Amino acid sequence: MKILSATQTREADAATLQYEEIDSLELMERAAKAFAGWFENKFMPQEPVYIFCGPGNNGGDGLVVARLLHQKRYHVKVFIVGDSETASPDHKVNLQRLPETIVPQIINAATDLPPLHKSHSIIDALFGTGLNRPVTGLFAELIDHLNNSSACITAIDMPSGLYTDAQTPDDGAIVKANYTVSFELPKLAFFLPQHEQFVGEWHVVPIGLSPAFIADVTTEHYFTTINDISKLIKPRKKFSHKGLYGHALLLCGGYGKMGAAVLAARACLRSGVGLLTMHVPSSGYPILQTAVPEAMTLTDNNRKHISGLPEDVEKFSVVGLGPGIGTEKITKTAIGQLLATSELPLVIDADAINIIASSEKLKAQLPKNKVIFTPHPKEFERLVGKSKNDYDRLQDMKEFCRVYSCYICLKGSHTAICTPEGKLYFNTTGNAGMATGGTGDVLTGVMTALVAQGYSLEEAAIVGVYVHGLAGDLALQKVGDIAMIASDLTDHLPQAFMALVTA
Ligand SMILES: NC(=O)C1=CN([C@@H]2O[C@H](COP(=O)(O)OP(=O)(O)OC[C@H]3O[C@@H](n4cnc5c(N)ncnc54)[C@H](OP(=O)(O)O)[C@@H]3O)[C@@H](O)[C@H]2O)[C@H](O)CC1
Ligand SMILES: [K+]
Numbered sequence: 001m002k003i004l005s006a007t008q009t010r011e012a013d014a015a016t017l018q019y020e021e022i023d024s025l026e027l028m029e030r031a032a033k034a035f036a037g038w039f040e041n042k043f044m045p046q047e048p049v050y051i052f053c054g055p056g057n058n059g060g061d062g063l064v065v066a067r068l069l070h071q072k073r074y075h076v077k078v079f080i081v082g083d084s085e086t087a088s089p090d091h092k093v094n095l096q097r098l099p100e101t102i103v104p105q106i107i108n109a110a111t112d113l114p115p116l117h118k119s120h121s122i123i124d125a126l127f128g129t130g131l132n133r134p135v136t137g138l139f140a141e142l143i144d145h146l147n148n149s150s151a152c153i154t155a156i157d158m159p160s161g162l163y164t165d166a167q168t169p170d171d172g173a174i175v176k177a178n179y180t181v182s183f184e185l186p187k188l189a190f191f192l193p194q195h196e197q198f199v200g201e202w203h204v205v206p207i208g209l210s211p212a213f214i215a216d217v218t219t220e221h222y223f224t225t226i227n228d229i230s231k232l233i234k235p236r237k238k239f240s241h242k243g244l245y246g247h248a249l250l251l252c253g254g255y256g257k258m259g260a261a262v263l264a265a266r267a268c269l270r271s272g273v274g275l276l277t278m279h280v281p282s283s284g285y286p287i288l289q290t291a292v293p294e295a296m297t298l299t300d301n302n303r304k305h306i307s308g309l310p311e312d313v314e315k316f317s318v319v320g321l322g323p324g325i326g327t328e329k330i331t332k333t334a335i336g337q338l339l340a341t342s343e344l345p346l347v348i349d350a351d352a353i354n355i356i357a358s359s360e361k362l363k364a365q366l367p368k369n370k371v372i373f374t375p376h377p378k379e380f381e382r383l384v385g386k387s388k389n390d391y392d393r394l395q396d397m398k399e400f401c402r403v404y405s406c407y408i409c410l411k412g413s414h415t416a417i418c419t420p421e422g423k424l425y426f427n428t429t430g431n432a433g434m435a436t437g438g439t440g441d442v443l444t445g446v447m448t449a450l451v452a453q454g455y456s457l458e459e460a461a462i463v464g465v466y467v468h469g470l471a472g473d474l475a476l477q478k479v480g481d482i483a484m485i486a487s488d489l490t491d492h493l494p495q496a497f498m499a500l501v502t503a
Pocket of ligand 2: 058124125160
């Protein structure tokens, strides 16, 4: 699904009004109804609701929400900041439509700020996608007041003060919402780790924006949904044999880190690969043969570290490398050999990323359009460099992928997948329980298996990240986030793939 910019959202708005022949008041009513429906499911009518409205249509939404919640017997208080004479036309109309029993309080100075209590439920309707400069002055004082209260804050569309799709200047105040309920599509800002403290838990409610406009609009930014991913899953053929599903090679493991190889191997096998060969340091032989009987195991000449490649590398469909390998010089030489001699697609993780990051020569040897990197933020920094903020990081990632014609999956709460053309997909599965050692090794295994089966690199990256997170979400229901370990993900891959097949 596409992520629209603030400008595109306004255009979608206009297209919807034109196409459906409705006026903007009707669309505002629809948006507010969608928000109020979400709110009613979350908060009981007993809790006093304080709604803070700004001068634009976000404030207008707040006024309609006030009316709708009042009808549902919520105890609603409305606060309007500044001069309502200069408010937007739809704001003004909805101010008139408030029931007589709701008398808005005007905030003209800091002395007008109401005392807030933790039992209050706050709705932030100050600014939405129309914010066009940092929030200062009285609005900033109000935002500080809201943030310093212990009341629960739900933001309409955007946490006020946060730019929708650009870096917010440091001098602007931003609401720290517990929940953000956004219209139709999530905003780019929601996917960036630096905004977690402002956006809180985000939800999207549909308001029927023109599907034709959304289908036509061009964007570089996407988020993945179960429908997008399930369409990409390749059904298994009835008359099939293992030769149809690829032969993966995993170069993983080191002395004391053979578990990484086991985790990657098991995940690879659970992701549909036809055949799997492991190439591990020789001390790993009994471990792999015992722990993963389905995989074939080749041993390196070195006992502790990978120092070479198997013969006949070209017979494999893909190589996954990195988990547990360390950064020994001999291992670096082996990777150099792989890059110099092979044109196979590569899934590159962990220390293989660190090794390549440390050498311009190796970077220059990366085969074009055949590499997926799966770094965590520290590995990303080594590979691509340090970025000033999350937006710059997205730009830096696009530039790196363009220059080296590669794919990057930057792991995080919303893993960001970048293509050589600069398309960015944000993943929507996964949870904090997955922040534990070995889950990256599982991802390497999953993605390697998908490439082996003939998924394009773009498909393997977005499907792999999605199914890995989905397995984590399924595991969460069984083991919770505190006790979750990497093997729990592999154990839930079968259920995750089945969910994708039947979605
Ligand atoms: N398609 C949809 O998703 C729909 C969204 N709706 C809601 O509408 C808002 C966007 O409304 P808009 O009126 O465009 O913008 P805002 O309400 O966010 O804010 C604009 C007003 O705020 C002033 N402004 C902007 N920045 C600041 C600032 N830093 N300090 C003070 N004032 C600011 C601006 O005034 P100017 O001085 O710049 O003229 C405007 O008055 C969207 O988020 C949804 O909530 C629709 O209701 C339905 C469809
Ligand atoms: K808001």
